[in-house]
Amino acid sequence: MLGLSDLMKEKFSWLLISFLLYSCSNSPLTVQTDYLSHKDLASYYVDTPDPRQNFPTIGQRLIVSWSIPKSYLAYENLHLCVTIRFRNREEVIEIFDILQTRGTYVFTLLNNDFIAKKGILTYKVDLIGSGLILAEWRHKIWTDLILIHHEDDSVMQDVKKDLEEYEDEYPIDWHDEAL
Numbered sequence: 001m002l003g004l005s006d007l008m009k010e011k012f013s014w015l016l017i018s019f020l021l022y023s024c025s026n027s028p029l030t031v032q033t034d035y036l037s038h039k040d041l042a043s044y045y046v047d048t049p050d051p052r053q054n055f056p057t058i059g060q061r062l063i064v065s066w067s068i069p070k071s072y073l074a075y076e077n078l079h080l081c082v083t084i085r086f087r088n089r090e091e092v093i094e095i096f097d098i099l100q101t102r103g104t105y106v107f108t109l110l111n112n113d114f115i116a117k118k119g120i121l122t123y124k125v126d127l128i129g130s131g132l133i134l135a136e137w138r139h140k141i142w143t144d145l146i147l148i149h150h151e152d153d154s155v156m157q158d159v160k161k162d163l164e165e166y167e168d169e170y171p172i173d174w175h176d177e178a179l
Helices: 004-024 042-046 070-074 111-117 154-169
Strands: 029-036 059-067 079-086 091-097 102-110 120-129 132-138
Touching (some): 029 120, 029 132, 059 111, 059 120, 079 102, 091 102
Antiparallel strands (some): 029 059, 059 102, 079 091, 079 120, 120 132
16 A cells, blocks of 8 residues: 555656656647547437438548747748648648737638548648748658659750750661660
Protein backbone atom coordinates (compact mmCIF):
# COMPACT_ATOMS: atom_id res chain seq x y z
CA MET A 1 0.00 0.00 0.00
CA LEU A 2 1.28 3.43 -0.92
CA GLY A 3 1.80 5.98 1.83
CA LEU A 4 0.73 9.63 1.59
CA SER A 5 4.21 10.79 0.66
CA ASP A 6 4.40 8.16 -2.11
CA LEU A 7 1.06 9.38 -3.52
CA MET A 8 2.28 12.98 -3.45
CA LYS A 9 5.49 11.99 -5.25
CA GLU A 10 3.51 10.09 -7.90
CA LYS A 11 1.09 12.99 -8.46
CA PHE A 12 3.94 15.47 -8.60
CA SER A 13 5.76 13.26 -11.13
CA TRP A 14 2.68 13.12 -13.38
CA LEU A 15 2.17 16.87 -13.03
CA LEU A 16 5.80 17.52 -13.96
CA ILE A 17 5.66 15.14 -16.95
CA SER A 18 2.43 16.68 -18.30
CA PHE A 19 3.83 20.20 -17.84
CA LEU A 20 6.97 19.28 -19.77
CA LEU A 21 5.02 17.58 -22.54
CA TYR A 22 2.64 20.51 -22.89
CA SER A 23 5.40 23.10 -23.00
CA CYS A 24 7.37 21.13 -25.60
CA SER A 25 4.44 20.96 -28.02
CA ASN A 26 3.44 24.61 -27.97
CA SER A 27 3.31 25.21 -31.73
CA PRO A 28 1.71 28.37 -33.14
CA LEU A 29 -0.26 26.18 -35.61
CA THR A 30 -2.20 22.99 -35.12
CA VAL A 31 -4.05 21.28 -37.94
CA GLN A 32 -6.33 18.26 -38.04
CA THR A 33 -8.79 16.64 -40.40
CA ASP A 34 -11.92 14.68 -39.71
CA TYR A 35 -14.72 13.05 -41.64
CA LEU A 36 -18.38 14.04 -41.42
CA SER A 37 -21.17 11.47 -41.62
CA HIS A 38 -24.46 10.42 -40.04
CA LYS A 39 -22.47 9.45 -36.93
CA ASP A 40 -21.96 13.16 -36.19
CA LEU A 41 -25.67 13.57 -35.49
CA ALA A 42 -26.80 13.34 -31.86
CA SER A 43 -29.89 11.46 -33.03
CA TYR A 44 -27.63 8.63 -34.21
CA TYR A 45 -26.56 7.90 -30.63
CA VAL A 46 -29.84 8.46 -28.79
CA ASP A 47 -31.92 6.73 -31.48
CA THR A 48 -34.43 9.53 -32.01
CA PRO A 49 -36.18 10.33 -35.28
CA ASP A 50 -34.18 12.72 -37.42
CA PRO A 51 -34.80 13.31 -41.14
CA ARG A 52 -31.12 14.20 -41.55
CA GLN A 53 -30.23 10.55 -40.88
CA ASN A 54 -31.86 9.62 -44.19
CA PHE A 55 -29.77 12.13 -46.16
CA PRO A 56 -26.81 12.99 -43.93
CA THR A 57 -24.07 15.42 -44.74
CA ILE A 58 -20.96 13.57 -45.84
CA GLY A 59 -17.57 15.10 -46.23
CA GLN A 60 -14.34 16.10 -44.67
CA ARG A 61 -13.03 19.18 -42.96
CA LEU A 62 -9.64 20.67 -42.28
CA ILE A 63 -9.43 22.52 -38.96
CA VAL A 64 -6.58 25.02 -38.56
CA SER A 65 -6.04 26.63 -35.16
CA TRP A 66 -3.43 29.22 -34.27
CA SER A 67 -2.09 30.71 -31.09
CA ILE A 68 0.58 33.27 -31.85
CA PRO A 69 2.50 35.80 -29.78
CA LYS A 70 1.04 39.30 -29.72
CA SER A 71 4.19 40.59 -31.44
CA TYR A 72 3.20 38.69 -34.63
CA LEU A 73 0.26 41.08 -35.12
CA ALA A 74 2.81 43.82 -35.96
CA TYR A 75 3.75 42.00 -39.20
CA GLU A 76 2.23 43.43 -42.37
CA ASN A 77 -0.31 41.30 -44.22
CA LEU A 78 -0.39 38.56 -41.57
CA HIS A 79 -2.31 35.63 -43.03
CA LEU A 80 -2.64 31.88 -43.36
CA CYS A 81 -1.91 30.31 -46.73
CA VAL A 82 -3.66 26.93 -46.76
CA THR A 83 -2.77 24.69 -49.71
CA ILE A 84 -5.00 21.63 -50.06
CA ARG A 85 -4.57 18.78 -52.51
CA PHE A 86 -7.49 16.50 -53.18
CA ARG A 87 -7.50 12.83 -54.14
CA ASN A 88 -8.61 13.70 -57.69
CA ARG A 89 -5.30 15.64 -58.05
CA GLU A 90 -6.86 19.10 -57.93
CA GLU A 91 -5.33 21.73 -55.70
CA VAL A 92 -6.79 24.79 -54.02
CA ILE A 93 -5.09 27.62 -52.13
CA GLU A 94 -7.07 29.47 -49.45
CA ILE A 95 -5.83 32.76 -47.97
CA PHE A 96 -7.18 33.79 -44.56
CA ASP A 97 -6.21 37.05 -42.82
CA ILE A 98 -5.12 36.83 -39.18
CA LEU A 99 -6.48 39.64 -36.98
CA GLN A 100 -6.25 38.03 -33.52
CA THR A 101 -3.63 36.10 -31.58
CA ARG A 102 -5.89 33.04 -31.32
CA GLY A 103 -8.43 31.59 -33.67
CA THR A 104 -9.63 28.78 -35.87
CA TYR A 105 -10.25 28.45 -39.60
CA VAL A 106 -12.31 25.54 -40.92
CA PHE A 107 -12.26 24.39 -44.55
CA THR A 108 -15.14 22.05 -45.37
CA LEU A 109 -15.57 19.74 -48.33
CA LEU A 110 -19.15 18.51 -48.31
CA ASN A 111 -21.56 16.30 -50.25
CA ASN A 112 -21.18 16.58 -54.06
CA ASP A 113 -17.84 18.43 -53.80
CA PHE A 114 -16.54 15.70 -51.49
CA ILE A 115 -17.62 12.99 -53.93
CA ALA A 116 -16.20 14.80 -56.98
CA LYS A 117 -12.85 15.60 -55.35
CA LYS A 118 -12.69 12.21 -53.56
CA GLY A 119 -11.65 13.85 -50.28
CA ILE A 120 -8.60 15.67 -48.98
CA LEU A 121 -5.31 13.92 -49.74
CA THR A 122 -2.74 16.26 -48.19
CA TYR A 123 -2.25 19.86 -47.10
CA LYS A 124 0.23 22.49 -46.02
CA VAL A 125 -0.46 25.57 -43.88
CA ASP A 126 1.89 28.56 -43.81
CA LEU A 127 1.60 31.48 -41.38
CA ILE A 128 2.95 34.41 -43.38
CA GLY A 129 3.71 37.95 -42.25
CA SER A 130 5.61 40.70 -44.10
CA GLY A 131 6.41 38.17 -46.83
CA LEU A 132 8.13 35.78 -44.37
CA ILE A 133 7.00 32.30 -43.40
CA LEU A 134 6.67 32.55 -39.61
CA ALA A 135 5.35 29.03 -39.02
CA GLU A 136 4.49 26.02 -41.15
CA TRP A 137 2.48 22.83 -40.71
CA ARG A 138 2.77 20.03 -43.27
CA HIS A 139 0.70 16.87 -43.57
CA LYS A 140 2.81 13.73 -43.27
CA ILE A 141 2.68 12.95 -47.00
CA TRP A 142 2.98 16.56 -48.24
CA THR A 143 5.67 17.14 -50.82
CA ASP A 144 6.37 19.98 -53.22
CA LEU A 145 5.24 19.27 -56.77
CA ILE A 146 7.72 18.85 -59.57
CA LEU A 147 6.25 20.74 -62.49
CA ILE A 148 6.90 19.34 -65.95
CA HIS A 149 6.24 21.65 -68.87
CA HIS A 150 3.82 20.51 -71.53
CA GLU A 151 4.51 20.60 -75.25
CA ASP A 152 2.64 23.87 -75.65
CA ASP A 153 4.91 25.64 -73.14
CA SER A 154 7.48 28.05 -74.54
CA VAL A 155 10.35 26.19 -72.82
CA MET A 156 9.47 22.97 -74.63
CA GLN A 157 9.06 24.82 -77.91
CA ASP A 158 12.57 26.28 -77.52
CA VAL A 159 14.01 22.82 -76.80
CA LYS A 160 12.24 21.35 -79.86
CA LYS A 161 13.54 24.18 -82.04
CA ASP A 162 17.11 23.64 -80.81
CA LEU A 163 16.79 19.88 -81.41
CA GLU A 164 15.50 20.42 -84.96
CA GLU A 165 18.38 22.81 -85.72
CA TYR A 166 20.85 20.24 -84.35
CA GLU A 167 19.32 17.46 -86.47
CA ASP A 168 19.48 19.70 -89.57
CA GLU A 169 23.14 20.50 -88.89
CA TYR A 170 24.13 16.93 -88.03
CA PRO A 171 21.83 14.57 -89.95
CA ILE A 172 21.66 10.95 -88.89
CA ASP A 173 22.25 8.32 -91.56
CA TRP A 174 19.94 5.53 -90.44
CA HIS A 175 21.51 3.15 -93.00
CA ASP A 176 24.95 3.47 -91.42
CA GLU A 177 26.09 0.03 -90.28
CA ALA A 178 27.83 1.52 -87.21
CA LEU A 179 24.40 2.36 -85.77
